[in-house]
Amino acid sequence: MNNPNALLHRRDVVNELLRARSELLVIAGLGAPNWDISAAGDSPNNFPLWGAMGAASMIGLGLALAQPKRRVLVITGDGEMLMSIGSLATIAVEAPANLTIAVLDNERYGETGMQKTHTAAGVDLAGIAAASGIRTSRIVRTQAEVTEIRDLAHEGRGPVFAQIKINPEALGFVMPPVDGSILTTRFRQAVLGDDSLYN
Amino acid sequence: MNDVAAKSQGQASLPTWPDEVYQTLKDAGVRQVGIVPDAGHSRLIRAFEADPETRVVTLTTEEEGVAMLAGAWLGGERGVLLLQSSGVGNCINMLSLPVICHMPLLMIVTMRGDWGEFNPWQIPMGQGTKAALESIGVIVTRADEPHLVASTVQGAANMAFNTWRPTAVLIGQRVLGAKNFKELARK
8 A cells, every 4th residue: 555655745746747847738637636737837838627527638639639749748637537548548549749648646536525536446547558558658656757757748759648646635726717718718829829819 | 242232332322411521621621530430420531531631530439529629729720520429428518618618619410319210229319419419508500411411511610610619510310321220130
């Protein structure tokens, strides 16, 4: 069993993944990953989800295919990833070289009372990703390994999948804009320029 | 052998609306094509697969395509989701994404559980397809004659990409032809 005292802290992990983020495009799954990327610094290059559970990884795929010259990082939770577990097969088949998926795995549904997810019983998300065909697929337990994922996300050959074991701590909310139109419009304006405002 | 002969004969007389729909979608700027296959979409899927400008992505479940095309839009690409009516039910909560984010989404739905259906298991979702889509905020139009399919798709594409919201075209089973497994079993 994991020693909770030895587990990584989610905001340390996210701060490292987003260190010197430059042009990195970031999708966050609903719940704590949304607050985590916002705590690291809200940005027009962030698309934090407030709903649509299960969407994060496939938004990442569609974006990575549309913007092959940009790097795309999906940061989501274990519950959200489990809901769209089939997407790992789809992403493996499409094999976008510019996509990294980092799952912050606290083995809990954090927003709803810390109920256990399947990863608490040992379901191996990185194993599922690897078996699907995502060759660079790792379980991460140390901050040094987080740095490796950070570097892969910025410069490596994707797709990359990381199941990052973290402390099941509940931290304060740090909220980005909530309105979907604002989040969409500012992201598109940042990526595509002012032309994106016009039909 | 007889089956193969019958099939190729059938293909020779296939309607051309899928080719018109392909051209309509090309004119609309579609680049990403998400699919969970349906027999009614097979000719259109083949056209996209033969097109080096379009990326056909096979999905494990239809809601993956809703999310993928949201990502495509964020990255400046347009897409289309090709699915069967049974898959509409899989998409419902995911459709909150394009609805609340004011994103275009074009869905082309081939109907089952509709005109001439023989399989009772297709009836509940087929009969609920339009209401389910409308309940979450998707604009639904429908084509029940082959010569109206392409113009219906064009109208839905214009609404989706010009007013930035999800739209769906239902292609009726009358256009597609209803299977009859009892007849197939006798052959």
